[in-house]
């Protein structure tokens with residue numbers, strides 16, 4: 001288990017993966033399960049999670065906006081959204097001893113902007129450190145690994161042809177995102193758990209709970 005010198009008592013869990021890998025569904029299921037076990041859980045997402053960050057989310061993802069967003073501007077907007085999210089939502093919750101489940105975090109920037117957009121992994125990592133000041137490092141990250149063709153098919157079944165700005169990227173882009181995540185998982189095997197997301201939702205929830213078990217050392221607020 002990862003030991004972090006952290007200025008808070010709570011537990012920080014991040015969920016990562018490509019399109020349609022089931023992050024939203026898993027975050028909801030984990031939140032319900034941990035709540036039922038007596039933990040106080042905050043469920044949040046990136047980009048988003050605070051008023052300013054939700055505005056930036058709309059700027060970043062809405063495909064109908066009439067302006068273009070360059071690669072470096074895109075990265076910096078994701079990081080600006082994260083800086084505000086940490087300050088306003090994540091850190092206060094962790095300081096109050098809560099469990100924070102966050103749908104995407106730094107690893108998304110590294111996989112999407114660093115690897116798939118080719119801005120450079122270590123360049124993006126450094127900027128992530130700058131944006132977060134290393135104040136909140138996840139205790140555990142669940143990477144839902146899925147072939148992007150299956151993920152895109154799931155999103156298509158769910159929303160038809162209504163893809164957001166990043167989902168509209170070609171399959172090659174999403175393959176590079178997956179490779180980026182797999183490299184990160186190799187490098188940070190003490191923090192990142194690779195979960196087979198091609199299984200049924202129930203099975204994926206089971207794998208995630210098993211991976212989280214060693215981290216559930218907080219005292220539940222209600223028995």
Ligand code: Z5A
Pocket residue numbers: 017018019020021022023024025026045046047061078104105106108109110112113154155157158164166167168197198199200201202204
């Ligand atoms: N992004 C970035 O580039 N850099 C950054 O730093 C950050 C983000 C923070 C956020 O979009 C976009 O921003 C994302 C990365 C980029 N871009 N893309 N492309 P988002 O938050 O709106 O969307 P998303 O994170 O990509 O999630 P998603 O595509 O909406 O899917 P999901 O949350 O992973 O999956 P889901 O909604 O839970 O499930 C999708 C469907 O599959 C649904 O019908 C489920 O019922 C079904 N499903 C889920 N699990 C299963 C299983 N196990 N079997 C079968 N069917 C399943």
